[in-house]
Amino acid sequence: MKPVAIFRFAPTEGPAFFADWLTTQGIPWTEVRIDQGEPVPQSAVAFSGIGMMGGPMSVNDPLPWIGPLLELIRDADRSGVPVIGHCLGGQLMSRAFGGEVGVNRSGGEAAKEIGWHSATPTAAPEARDWFGTSAPFDVFQWHGETFSVPPGAARLASSPLCTNQAFSRGPHIGMQFHVEMDEPTIDVWCRSGAGEVAEALAGPRPGGVQSADQVHLLTAERLPRMRTVTDRIYRRWTSGLRRD
16 A cells, blocks of 8 residues: 655644554555655655645745645545645645635634634534534644635534634545644644744734643643544545555
8 A cells, every 4th residue: 555645844743643543554654844845746646645734834925845735736636645634734725726725814803723622513414424423522723824615625614713624525624623633742832832822812812822731731631532533534534545
């Protein structure tokens, strides 16, 4: 079986539990470290699937790898190679499929989501297929931008502060939230993102932002609960991997 290609865009935003889960399932994977200058592969058929992690940059930034990666996502779609995107990865998928990415707004003002929040599945039948539930579920968030649902895709989930939390398009799923989190990654983000959190808490829309103390307090309870949905999403996604 060909490996799943996992794209890393920042050293602190690696595959975390996503890679652990693939390994436990006996699914090979390889990491493409964009943050270290590794080139974007030209063809998707070298892989059984393509996974993309988060990152602090914007899809709208003039970075040299964004154009080639958008084309790789479109090539994967043409070639029947499933794509999964976490946060920035989901935003890249939206852009590749004809959607837009911009500042997340609530009530007309910019609004960040940082920490533990809930996402609510939509009534779309695809939502129950991907999440295994119609009830709200716990997810980890860290974003200030969001995506539109691209043409031909189904909106899967929303939250009070962010209308588009996830979408699917055939075998592909793009998520605004982070289901790949583990405790070491959460700890690193809370430390490296302390300045961003402090600035957001002092801003006009702090309601979606949790302090590091709040995040750590909630992690013991909510991380195991999120893993149930994570397992469902990853099982659904890997069922579409190319097996040739």
